[in-house]
Amino acid sequence: MKKITLTTCLLILTLQNVWAEGEEETSSTAPAVTQSDVPRVMPTPQQTRIAGLIERLSTNHAHEIETLEADGESFLGLFREAETADPQGCLILLHGDHGHPDWPQVVSPLRETLPRHSWCTLAIEIPDMGGRATPVQVAQTTSEGTSDTDESIANADASTSAELPNEAQVFARIDAAIALTQEKGYNQVAYLGYRSGAAYALRYAAERGTTSQALVLIEPRSTTALSGFQLAQNIERLRLPTLDYYFDRTNVDARFARQRLAAANKRGNQRAPYIQIDALPDARFDPTGNKRLTQRVWGFLKQNTLQSNQRKTLPEFEKSLFYESPLD
Template identity: 45%
Template sequence: MKKINAILYVIIALLSLNTPALLAEEPQASGDNANPEPASPQAADQEYILPKPQASRIEHLKSSLALRQLDHQIQTLEANGESFLTLYNPSLTPSTQGCVILLHSDNEHPDWPDAIAPLRNALPEYSWCTLAIEVPDIIKRAAPVQTISTDNINNQDSLELPDQANTFARIEAAMNMARADGIEQFVLLGYKTGASYALAFLANNPESGEALVLVDIESPTTMSDYANAQQIRQIAKPTLDYYINNNGSERFATWRKQAANQRTEGDIDYIQLDAIPDRVTGKNSKQLLIQRVRGFLKQNTTQITQQKQLPNIKKGLFYKSPVD
């Protein structure tokens, strides 16, 4: 009997210890409704913050430029009510030929090392200023994959690029900034999907640029390669089409060449170069890319004669005065 009483005593003690916790979890009655209202779905959605990979990428770029003491190149502009980043490099010679507007590929940034960074840093040495623009992401990394796939299927025949209006507005804002600095001649240069935006911008604004450079052009998933290639028929400006010829791009390259041949202005240069020979020479392929672009600009844009006077030499620094 004593044993049973001891067990009951232990049970009662344990229950008394847990009672406050249980009471604390019990909801307080309020008026006639003793049960609290469940949280609304809207409130739950507000607590979930979608990741912003492009914003994060740009912040990392700013930090990298600051560490390299290059943050003075950052220019924040505005277009269609949105601010965006550009990297501005002025010409490093006394006379400026013009400005090259550089557009990076999808999910990259204005200092991407493959092609944009080498060109934007090298061309100022040859009298060209460079403006590399932040291009909005096409594929949102936070978006569901199924939604992206469905959109791609439905929009394959679209004649407009994703977020085209905003991207075009950013190009215009960058050009306006350069014009305010006395720049009159512009060249559009794009890398991969950025090349598609450069092509579309010049096709829709034929007087905005003096030349076009396409570096390894790729079509966004919302536009077919054939539809993209047909835009070249509207380009009455010298064009350099520098691409890597492989099984996936050979047909696209053929369509671009055919479209160029169909232009009514037969005397406008269209130069299509396979980049593979430059890649297999064992030399620095980025330096070869710079040379290709530099040579194209020199031959196909209005060149300003560089007239830099030689410094006056004080002969007294090098010769002794004649003895009287």
């Protein structure tokens, strides 16, 4: 074993001192990097969803893609022409929150199937109400012991103008969709909303006083900004035929359905029918419920809108799908 000489020890100590001085100079001259200086990427879930949808449809269904504009903003629409020689009108479809215009539940089956039954379809993009990718707001306690969050909730409760989030923006998009259908030669329009999209469609028909058309609500859902009871009261103001197609799965669903039916019974004009159907039994015949749903919606539109002379009549054996049995 070799002995470590005194010269070797001194050389090692000298090198250690040089390295230490170099590290001190580097740490003193380098700027301090804080967490706020690190660039952050905010997620945009809706833009990502819509971009993926456009990419998927561009291969075989590029002709369905429409770019509409409302209030200076562009948004996506998916349009399908009626596939018969006797078109009856156009159905505007509003998807639910955090969805898209080709959502696999309800929206896609209806927009693809109804054109075979003389109705064109136009599904439009609805902005997200919020929630996902939204920064968390930390409640700041004031000197009086209350928080900013508590004050905002109190102000919201005190507001007399209960509206849905992005309501004006969605209404402008519906107006733009109607204008597009008229440009394409369809004079009759019906509205269909799914979940929160049904809430927008209901509010639109009530606020605009729409008549001589039709409204379809599929599994309507309220939001935190508008309670179920408040949303149901809009039905009292409706002046057009309405189909309320819901699933009675929970006590909340049953209570909300009773509130909507009570509001419908208080309408001054009872000539426009309000039909409420518990769709839960329909799911027994079809796991997805798409076929029964399509037949319900088609039958409702046929019976409650102005019909031109259709060459294809409803089969006799299917009529039970469109009417509630008086013995039920």
